[in-house]
Amino acid sequence: MRKLTFAFAVLASLGGAALVQPASAAPGLPSGITAPDAVTQVRLTPMERRMMHRRMERRMMHRHMHRKMMHRRMMRRM
Numbered sequence: 001m002r003k004l005t006f007a008f009a010v011l012a013s014l015g016g017a018a019l020v021q022p023a024s025a026a027p028g029l030p031s032g033i034t035a036p037d038a039v040t041q042v043r044l045t046p047m048e049r050r051m052m053h054r055r056m057e058r059r060m061m062h063r064h065m066h067r068k069m070m071h072r073r074m075m076r077r078m
Contacts, residue, residue, distance in 0.1 A: 044052070
């Protein structure tokens with residue numbers, strides 16, 4: 001019982017400390033350092049886009065084959 005009460009006290013103190021700190025995108029950094037406001041656009045090259053597309057297709061096909069195999073196994077048991 002004493003440990004449980006102590007644990008609640010610790011959590012309450014940590015929760016109170018979290019509410020006192022200002023909200024920021026990087027809470028671990030000191031308050032003097034801020035993130036830049038500008039957002040940079042990053043474009044994929046055609047080769048990168050093609051690689052991503054092929055990887056996505058491979059993953060989808062792998063998942064499809066896995067589900068098909070499981071279905072076949074299930075039907076075989078019946």
